[in-house]
Amino acid sequence: MSVNIEPSGHKSLATGSPAASPAGLGQPSLAEAGAGGTVAGGGVAAAFAGRRRWEFMHFALRNKKLMIGAGIEAVFVFVAIFGPLIAPYGVTKTFPPGLHPSLHHLFGTNAPFGQDVFSQALTGVRDSYMVGALGAVFAGVVGLAVGFAAGWRGGWLDELLQLLTNVVITLPQLVLMIVLSAYQTNRSTLFEGVFIGVTGWPWVARAVRAQTFTLKARDFVDLAKLSGRRASSIVVKDIAPNMASYIFLVFVLLFASSMLVAVNFDFLGLGPSNSYSIGDMMNYASQWSALQLGVWWWFIPPGAAMTLMVVALYITNVGLDEVFNPKLRQQ
Amino acid sequence: MKKVVTYLVAFFVATTVDWGIPHLMPGNPVEIYLSRFNISSNTQYVALQKTISESFGVNVPLWQQYLDFWKGVLHWNFGISFYETAPVTHIIAQAIPYTLALLVPAILLSYFLGNRIGAMAARRKVLDNVVLPIGYVFQAAPYAWLALLLAYVFAVRLRWFPPSLGSNPGIAVGWSWSFILSALHHWVLPFLSVFLVSFGGWSIGMRNLVIYELETDYARYLRSLGASQRLVRRYAYRNAVLPQLSGLALALGVVVGGNIVTEVVFQYPGLGHLIFLAITNEDYFLLQGIFMFIIIGVLLANFVIDIAYVVIDPRTRLSMTGATA
Numbered sequence: 001m002s003v004n005i006e007p008s009g010h011k012s013l014a015t016g017s018p019a020a021s022p023a024g025l026g027q028p029s030l031a032e033a034g035a036g037g038t039v040a041g042g043g044v045a046a047a048f049a050g051r052r053r054w055e056f057m058h059f060a061l062r063n064k065k066l067m068i069g070a071g072i073e074a075v076f077v078f079v080a081i082f083g084p085l086i087a088p089y090g091v092t093k094t095f096p097p098g099l100h101p102s103l104h105h106l107f108g109t110n111a112p113f114g115q116d117v118f119s120q121a122l123t124g125v126r127d128s129y130m131v132g133a134l135g136a137v138f139a140g141v142v143g144l145a146v147g148f149a150a151g152w153r154g155g156w157l158d159e160l161l162q163l164l165t166n167v168v169i170t171l172p173q174l175v176l177m178i179v180l181s182a183y184q185t186n187r188s189t190l191f192e193g194v195f196i197g198v199t200g201w202p203w204v205a206r207a208v209r210a211q212t213f214t215l216k217a218r219d220f221v222d223l224a225k226l227s228g229r230r231a232s233s234i235v236v237k238d239i240a241p242n243m244a245s246y247i248f249l250v251f252v253l254l255f256a257s258s259m260l261v262a263v264n265f266d267f268l269g270l271g272p273s274n275s276y277s278i279g280d281m282m283n284y285a286s287q288w289s290a291l292q293l294g295v296w297w298w299f300i301p302p303g304a305a306m307t308l309m310v311v312a313l314y315i316t317n318v319g320l321d322e323v324f325n326p327k328l329r330q331q
Numbered sequence: 332m333k334k335v336v337t338y339l340v341a342f343f344v345a346t347t348v349d350w351g352i353p354h355l356m357p358g359n360p361v362e363i364y365l366s367r368f369n370i371s372s373n374t375q376y377v378a379l380q381k382t383i384s385e386s387f388g389v390n391v392p393l394w395q396q397y398l399d400f401w402k403g404v405l406h407w408n409f410g411i412s413f414y415e416t417a418p419v420t421h422i423i424a425q426a427i428p429y430t431l432a433l434l435v436p437a438i439l440l441s442y443f444l445g446n447r448i449g450a451m452a453a454r455r456k457v458l459d460n461v462v463l464p465i466g467y468v469f470q471a472a473p474y475a476w477l478a479l480l481l482a483y484v485f486a487v488r489l490r491w492f493p494p495s496l497g498s499n500p501g502i503a504v505g506w507s508w509s510f511i512l513s514a515l516h517h518w519v520l521p522f523l524s525v526f527l528v529s530f531g532g533w534s535i536g537m538r539n540l541v542i543y544e545l546e547t548d549y550a551r552y553l554r555s556l557g558a559s560q561r562l563v564r565r566y567a568y569r570n571a572v573l574p575q576l577s578g579l580a581l582a583l584g585v586v587v588g589g590n591i592v593t594e595v596v597f598q599y600p601g602l603g604h605l606i607f608l609a610i611t612n613e614d615y616f617l618l619q620g621i622f623m624f625i626i627i628g629v630l631l632a633n634f635v636i637d638i639a640y641v642v643i644d645p646r647t648r649l650s651m652t653g654a655t656a
Contacts, residue, residue, distance in 0.1 A: 163336070163337055163340060166337040166341065167337065167341040167344055169580065169581060169633075170338075170345070170584075170629055170630055171341070171344070171345055171348075171584070171626070171629075172583075172587045172588060172625060172626070172629060173585075174584075174587070174588035175587075175622050175625055175626070176348070178606065178618070179348065179351075179622075202581070203581050256471070260471070261588070263473035263474075263475060264473065264474060264475065264588055264589065264591075264592050267473070267475040267592055267595075268591070268592065268595065268607070279475070282473075282475050282476060283475075286475075286479065291479060291487060291494065292487065292494070294487065299476065299480075299483075300479075300480060300483070303472070303475070303477075303479065303480065306473055307472045307473070308471075309471075310470075310471035311467045311468055311471040314467050314470070314535075315467065318539075
């Protein structure tokens, strides 16, 4: 009784609807339509590497979405790196509480404490990025490993890994985090990032597995096999490069979704114990009734910054997708 | 068959993790419970400790406790809540209607509307320029932020809707018109914050998928045969809906998490808010019971999605009847 993206269904996917392989993604289905097409464009990569890079730059620089998204993101990365240095005040330095936003305090000060919200937001961006990056790397690595192994080896290993994937999908992340965090009361940013990664990989594994299946059937892979190379070397040197653009997009999306998941955790007070992220700010704002007291500048600007960070990633993703995959370019 | 095995394994793993909650937690549940009371005499304390241990069922070996837990799960018995001193199932039963009223319409409406509007936006420049940015902002907004924003604008500033709770505390809970109206009034904002985030995701996903489908060979062929634009779009839609459906299964966990955050922001008396209370009160048996319900709910929803997939995609039906195409 195989439904969904199981092997038997898969054969039809390969010929029928190509978009079906990279299914709806972790965050409510940012379904990655481009993937099927990008793989087809690969071929024997090395020989054309130089020309393709030039072509990539040509389209990249002319893609408005990519330029805008990447531009905004670059600003935030700058803030993440230098934020604590350019922050006008220390995070815990106090002023008269509840000051409205002004030139002295761009986002005002929070209510019972009187801390500068702008300085806290600048510092918070770093923590959110750290968790996003850690989550993306761990989820990406686990997802790729499981996906390649399942897709390449097939057979019982595939069955086993798919079972694992489906079980992880059905366990709600937040519920697990609550259990773990009650046990582990002193948590670090690393802990949060790794946790998000370790629970967020299933959709990557599914998509990569499906892609590996289609690539495995290509002639150049058969040639590589005939030449007697080891499986791991074929996967790394022949299969992965043909998915390079797709893998890159996966990391961009994982980065965005990890940051969003971290905001949820931090908001519920399940985040790292010693950090000051955007989610923490909203947590404190809500706990100290910023809503009822009308201290809107405590939670609206930091949340808006977070939203902008994620939107910029999504736009970058669409832009890159269009650059990699000519079919999607604006008509 | 394989799907059934997956569900059984997932259920087993989840139940085992769930059983571990009070055991993993720092401190002994019996002592936490007793620390709530001011017991001065030592002999009394020891005697109480013994009674409570027996009533919690923690005076038997670990494997026996594990088996007892399974027995409890099968009988819908999750013990007594520390905090409310009422049966856990009873407390959960009061919270479930609120969570279902929030989640079911939010998931279904956002899925159907998002798919429709996303498909409409694909390859239609004017509409696309509206849908794409709005969809991205909704999808990128953290649940907590969107909920706080809605509460601030529509409850604190405009006073159109109440900022918290599930109904007016002055009205008795029951099937009276005044209660239903009050509950609806309190429902709007939490619903909107769960709905909007999902809606953004579905519409963007559908837009991308339909664009992709419109560029495939079968769509080109149809067009070259002179088929109407509407017909081509209809076929594209039907193919694009499939990955969206498996995406729904993947997104469920995220939506449930978002729902917990939303309920906390609005103090909406559903399961999410109950979880929050259970954590702050160290009420582990209640936590255990809630998780069991959430896990069963997610598994059931996944099962329904699997069935829907078979209904929608004839190819999976083929492989199910044994003819491995």
